[in-house]
Amino acid sequence: MSIPPYGQRAVSCPNRNHARLDAPVRHCPQCGGVVNDAVSVKRCPDTVHATYRRQQNRFCIDCGLELIAAMR
Numbered sequence: 001m002s003i004p005p006y007g008q009r010a011v012s013c014p015n016r017n018h019a020r021l022d023a024p025v026r027h028c029p030q031c032g033g034v035v036n037d038a039v040s041v042k043r044c045p046d047t048v049h050a051t052y053r054r055q056q057n058r059f060c061i062d063c064g065l066e067l068i069a070a071m072r
């Protein structure tokens with residue numbers, strides 16, 4: 001029952017960006033959650049998303065778009 005630090009919601013995501021106050025990206029590549037609100041949203045060209053897909057990012061770290069659809 002500990003209070004999450006810095007007023008952030010507790011997340012069940014292992015990505016280390018959630019633990020950082022100065023994360024260099026806006027969105028988490030694993031859950032798509034905002035990790036740093038101070039980073040402005042970008043409008044990404046498709047080439048950027050293609051690169052992130054190759055890096056196995058599930059979500060775009062710049063705009064939060066889901067890049068790899070979950071298996072249904």
Ligand SMILES: [Zn+2]
Pocket residue numbers: 011013014015018028029030031032033
């Ligand atoms: Zn996450």
Ligand SMILES: [Zn+2]
Pocket residue numbers: 042043044049060061062063064065
């Ligand atoms: Zn994007």
